[in-house]
Amino acid sequence: MTTIDETQTMLRDSVQAFLSRQPAPSRVRRIRDTEVPFDRAVWREMGEAGWHGVLVPEALGGFGLGAAEAALIASELGRGLAPEPFVASSVMVVQALVPLAPQSAAVQALLEAVMGGETVAALAWQESAGALDLENTQLQVLKRGEGWQLQGAEKRFVPLASAADGFVVYALEAGAPALVWVRSDQAGLRVHNSRTVDGLNFGSVSFDGVSLPAEALLARGTAVREAVAQAIELARLVSAFELVGVAESALETTVAYTSQRIQFGKPIASFQALQHRMVDMWMHCQLARASAENALLDWTHTADAVTRIQSLRAARARAGATALLVGKAAIHLHGGMGIADETDIGLCLKRGLTLSAWLGNPLWQRGQFINELIKSGRVRQGDSTPVVVADDVDVAELPDEEFRRVLATWIAANYPPEKRFMKKRAFYSDISDWYQSLSKKGWLAPAWPKSAGGMGLSATKQVIYAEEIARYGCARIPDHGLAIGKLLLMHGTPEQIDYHLPRVLSGEIMWCQGYSEPNAGSDLASLRTSADRDGDDLIVNGQKIWTTLGPGADWMFALVRTSKAEGVAKQRGITFLLIDLKTPGVKVRPIVNLKGEGEFSEVFFDNVRVPVSNVVGRIDDGWNVANSFLREERIFFGTPRQCEYALAQLDRLVEATKALEDGGFRDRYAQIVLDVRDLKAAFEIFMGRLRGGEELGPEVSYLKIWGTETYQRITDELVQLAGDYGGQMDDVVIDGIATDVMGQYLDSRMPAIFGGSNEIQRNILAKQILELPSGNPRR
Incomplete structure (x- = not known):
């Protein structure tokens, strides 16, 4: 979970301690060719820990927890590659029984046996490949004297077919959904096993002609169908977390292996090509976990069934695809060892293959997702419900969603309709009417404090503000002035603040950013534009390039080099400087982009005199000044x-x-x-x-x-x-x-380059998140 409470923390620690005592990979190798592909003693230990009863209410002898705790256990078991059928039995079977238990002593007895770990049960419900719902059930329960007889279709893809102590079977009794309990030693039962690639098994089970005692009928009626359908969907959700755990395990193993594997005199994890592949693996793991947690949130807190199912399909599709993508990449990055059974990485791919195929593979999940999306009419989202508030209401204090609606209403009423979804980046001359409307409303500067003429919005509301502006199709205003205003509030002098902020709000001065240079784009620390001290001035010489909206700007905030000291980091000796572009020696030349527009420019400086009073922060400390702002703005790039x-x-x-x-x-x-x-x-x-x-x-x-x-x-x-x-x-x-x-x-084509190219972002993640080595062999 993104955040977990005290109970969940204890539960996670319990699972991790269990995996330390009972390392799963060695257990998988020991039992994968046996008839029962899991260790019953280990299964009972899991029962003693209470994991089989995590979904069972306290009134029925369980722990009274829920889907979040089941997902947490599954995720950790996935990371550990544990072969025990937690999702198949402790989640799917239990979830099918719990709603029916209060009305059935037989269900309660079975539930108690499953919770204790003494009975391993499997849910038998699917009757043919691709039939992944309950609509086409053909197996019948017929009354025969005091007992029952099963007739008709066999059940397919039953987990633990050769290992289960019995089967909770979904069938029809006089046209009504019914559940029956069939012991594995029941006369007439026929099982055909299919060994899976990870050493477990699924099988086909034929119940045709099997006679059962009266007490074998556990329950019948519409509640049965609802319970079983809910159990299948919850198993899909929890298995998504298990798949994420498997993928994360593959990534962690790969990072560790490549960080210690030496080739050409250094760890192979120091090679950029491999680093970027591992960053992509990490990124897919992050997305899969985010999608699973979103589905869990909808499962537990959303009443709308369509939303719950759509989120679940999305999460299961992402998790299954991620486990396979990361597993395949992990084997490749292990080289020859990746195809050797003595390493654990192959177990990750094998487990991912089995789990992703069960209960609907990613292709099926995507197909179901899009079908639900079209059927529900939610391919496109509608506008927010309009809300109007009085002018004297402080919108910064409104709840977030109410703020969103208020903002959306005002934008729709005030933005020039003919300028929606402009195809070009707007200069001030293109959008001055909208700029002035925002300014007069006091809504031009969402990130500035109210004392400086801004809205004083929280970080969350700033994002909502940006989202609603974009959603309505408002042109992006020339906003570099807003950026420099916020930075001056953090690092500027009172004189700089008093002069520049009012002129940004009025639209009197437009700004541009002078960071990139011909040989210092993503490697910004290599910039060469110099600023040499001459009394109270800095003499600026050099060139900036890719300056957005430069042709329409009056001022530039720029990074310039003020020190060239040897033996120090390139970031040292850089100064943050405000430059009036009307100063003699400045030349702005537009650059036409791919669309034929002059959005960018290159700016030349030839002995341009800039007062030292225009330095923001301290001389030679401009790198820290710029980064302090970029850290706050990073969320907007995403x-x-x-x-x-x-x-x-x-x-x-x-x-x-x-x-x-x-x-x-x-x-x-x-x-x-x-x-x-x-x-x-x-x-x-x-x-x-x-x-x-x-x-x-x-x-x-x-x-x-x-x-x-x-x-x-x-x-x-x-x-x-x-x-x-x-x-x-x-x-x-x-x-x-x-x-x-x-x-x-x-x-x-442009956003992947600007703001630090995606390759540079991958380098950052490789070093700062995955902590991959830089190239020196480890001693």
Whole structure:
């Protein structure tokens, strides 16, 4: 879990201690070719620890916990590669029995035996491959004298077919759903085992002609179907956590192995190509956990059944795909040892293969997800319900969702409708009316404190503000002035604050950022633009490039080199400087981008005199000044709204072309929708940390990577789906529906480069999160 309470912490520690006493990989190798592919003594120990009763109410002798605790246990067992059938028996069987127990002494007795670990039961419900619901059940329960007889279809893909003590069988009795208990030694029972790749087994069980005593009928009626359906879905959810645990285990093992494996005189984990692969493995694990936790939250707190099922399908699809992706990559990064059975990494892939195929593989989960999405009419989300508040209400004090609605209402009423979804980056001259509307309302500077003329919004509300601006299609205002205003409030002098902040709010001065140089882009510390002291001035010489909105800017905040001392880090000797672009010696030359627009520029400095009073912070300390601001802004690089807007464009083209009738595209579309959904789930986890007052660390960089690369995947599909129109610069109009294809495609090339390229973000994650070595062999 992202945050766990005291009980859950104790439970996690208990599972980890158990795995330390009972190392699972050696146990897997010992028992995988035996008829019973798990250790009954270990299973009983798990029962004594109370894990089999985690879902059972205290009134029925259980621990009275819930899905979150079951998910936690499964996740840890997955990390440990434990072969015990916790999800198949302790979750699925128990969840099927618990709702029926209060009305049945027989169910209570069976439940007690399962909880204690003395009886291993399996739920037999599926009757054919691909039939992953209860709609087509054919097995019948017929009355025969004082007892019962089963007739009809066999049950398929029954876990533990050769190892279970008995089967909880779903059938129909006089057309009504029924559960019967069939012991494994029952006369007439026929089992055909199929060994799985991880050494466990699933089997086909034929109950046809099996006669049962009267007490074998556990329950009948609609409550049975509801209980079994709920049990299957909960097993899917909890198994998603087990799959995440398996993937995380594969990643941890790979990081450890590559960090100590020496080739060419250094650890192979120091090679950038391998580092980036491991960062991607880590990123997929993070997304899978975020998706699973989002599904768990919906399972436990959302009344809407459609939302619960959609979240569950999304989580199971992501978890299954991640376990396979990470498992395959782990084997490759282990080299020859990856295909040797003596290493544990192969066990991770094998477990991932078995678990991801059970209860619906990722392809099936994605298909069900998109079917539910279309059926529920939720392919596109509607607008928020309008809410209007009095002008004197402090919106910063409103609850977050009410603030969102108030903001959305005001934007819709005040933003120029003809400027929605502008295809170009707006200069002040393009959007001055909207800029002034925000300024007069007092809503121009959401991150500034109220005392400085801002809104004083929390970090969470700042994100909501950015989301609603983007959702409505408002052009992005020239906002570098807002950035420098916030930075001056952190590091500026009173004189700098008093002069510049009012001019930002009034729109009198537009700003641009001078960071990148021809040979200092992602490697910003290599910048060469110099600023040499001459009395009360700094003499600036050099060049900045890729300066966004430079042609329309009046001032630039820039990083310049003020010291070239040898033997010190490149970051030392850099100063943060405010430069008036009207100063003699400054030349701005526009750069035309891929769309034919002059959004960027290069700026040349030829002996430009800048007062020392324009230094922000201390001379030679500009790197720390800039980074203090970037740490706070990092979350905004990962907002899902850019992807959501591009997805909305894709939806328009999908509707126009009826593309969802193509099964191949349908699955690709489902994957893209899930990619955006999981980005939102991960984003919400970081937002939760902000709400809790945490400072975000470097791990937030993966939102930028995933968001920008998902944006590119969406626009790739736009171009392909446009077909013959795929090279058209103007809107593509099909069946009367207009879609911005090329504008989105070309725009999507840029975010993965700016703000620190995705390769640099991967380097950061490799060093600061995975702690991969830099190249010196470990002694």
